[in-house]
Amino acid sequence: MNTSPHTLKPPADTANPPHYVLTTQELAYICGCKPQTLVKSFNKSELYHLPGGKLGIPPLLVRAYLQARGVDYSFMTLAHVNMRGGVAKTTSTIALATRAAQYGFKTCILDLDSLGSASLAFDGVPMANDLIFHDIWRDPKQHLPAALKRIDEFLYLLPSSLDNGVLDTELREPQHQRDAVYNVCQALRQSGFDVVVIDCPPALSAVVISTICAADGIVIPVAGDAFSFSGLEATLHEINTICQTFTLELPDVRVLPIRYQEHEKVSAHALEKLREDYAEYLLPVQVRSSTLFDQTLEMRQSVFANVRKSTAREDYDQYVCHLLGIGVHQ
Ligand SMILES: Nc1ncnc2c1ncn2[C@@H]1O[C@H](COP(=O)(O)OP(=O)(O)OP(=O)(O)O)[C@@H](O)[C@H]1O
Ligand SMILES: [Mg+2]
Known part of the structure; x- marks a missing residue:
């Protein structure tokens, strides 16, 4: 395995940076060194010149450096699941996938919600001839190359539309539920992807059962209200039942x-309850409330599409680093 950043040439056109690119400051922070020191590890002609005088590092070079x-x-296959709606499954999917791509993970978003929110967020709503999960799950190896939409150098999307609604009928057989998402993920693995991030609908549909069977990691986003807690309980119960049923x-x-709202009593109580009752599952990160999520969605962007500081970026970056095993001062 070649891990030297000096010997890898990015296929990048440095005049046209990808949408999702890590800055030298960000990588320096992760690695606990000064940006000026870090820059010396790279050939300057391989770096992107970003607005505001910042330097961007092609994902392939970030990957070699972190490796x-x-x-x-x-x-790995990671999924955002919650039977409850509106709890940031899609927001978390977008943030995780775009940041993972910046860290040099070749990433594919599997949009399995027939409302196609993740597809819409990337302006990737499928046209009549575009392939979606329902078209490809029986023979993913053959169909995936034509089905995937390229969003960025390291970021791809399998879009979704209302036509995926037929999956509840198509995946009636238990072995289809067990294998459908798994087989698509394995085909992605074989074609060189590092991470698959799955966005699920807020229901216990066949495709969610299939996702639970396929995922290495499941993240349940939970807001601080009583409805969210009942959603969490139901989701945990279903994950356990499905794995028992399929002996997985x-x-x-x-x-x-x-x-999360730092100075709100309701948020503090919710976090306390999570710490008391769900300590074994609880991530050491909270995503604070921010209007930036709605704003960036409106612009068909992720909070990681620019380099402006925000709590939204900060919180989701911590989340992504935790999930992907990227330590500060790596
Ligand atoms: N931390 C946050 N602070 C404020 N708003 C947020 C936050 N996270 C998500 N939102 C907003 O909440 C709304 C619902 O988020 P999202 O669509 O990601 O939820 P979902 O779980 O995918 O919903 P559904 O179950 O309907 O698919 C969106 O408008 C999103 O911008
Ligand atoms: Mg959603």
Whole structure:
């Protein structure tokens, strides 16, 4: 395995940076060194000149740099699941996928919600001839290359539309539920992807059962209200039941507190309850409430599409680093 950043040439056109690119400051922070020192590790002609005088690092070079410092790029399937709606499954999917791509993980978003919110967020709503999960799950190896939409150098999307509604009928057989999402993920693995991020609908549909069977890690985003707690309980119960039914190993299940408001009593109580009752699942990160999520969605962007500081970026970056095993001062 070649891990030297000096010997890898990015296929990048440095005059046209990708949408999702890590800055030298960000990588320096992760690695606990000064940006000026870090820049010396790269050939300057390979870096992107970003607005505001910042330098962007092509994902392939970030990958080589972090791999040399022990970050593991082994394949994994991560899913955002909650039976409850509106709890930031899609927001978390977008943030995780775009940031993972910046860290040099070749990432594919599997949009499995027939409302296609993640597809819409990337302006990737499928046209009449575009392939979606329902068209490809029986023979993913053959169909995936034509089905995937390229969003960025390291970021791809399998879009979704209302036509995926037929999956509840198509995946009636238990073995289809067990294998459909798994087989698509394995085909993605074989074609060189490192991470698959799945966005699920807020229901216990066949495609969610299939996702639970396929995922290495499941993150349940939870807001601080009573409805969210009942959604969390129901989701945990279903994950356990499905894995027992199919005699599968339990995935790594994590709970992500979202819409957290530092000075609000309700948020403090919710976090306390999560710490008391769900300590084994609770991530050491809270995503604070921010209007930036709605604003960026409106612009068909992720909070990681620009380099402006915000709590939204800060919180989701911590979340992504935790999930992907990227330590500060790597
Ligand atoms: N931390 C946050 N602070 C404020 N608003 C947020 C936060 N996270 C998400 N939102 C907003 O909440 C709304 C619902 O988020 P999102 O669509 O991601 O939820 P979802 O779980 O995918 O919903 P559904 O179950 O309907 O698919 C969106 O308008 C999003 O911008
Ligand atoms: Mg959603």
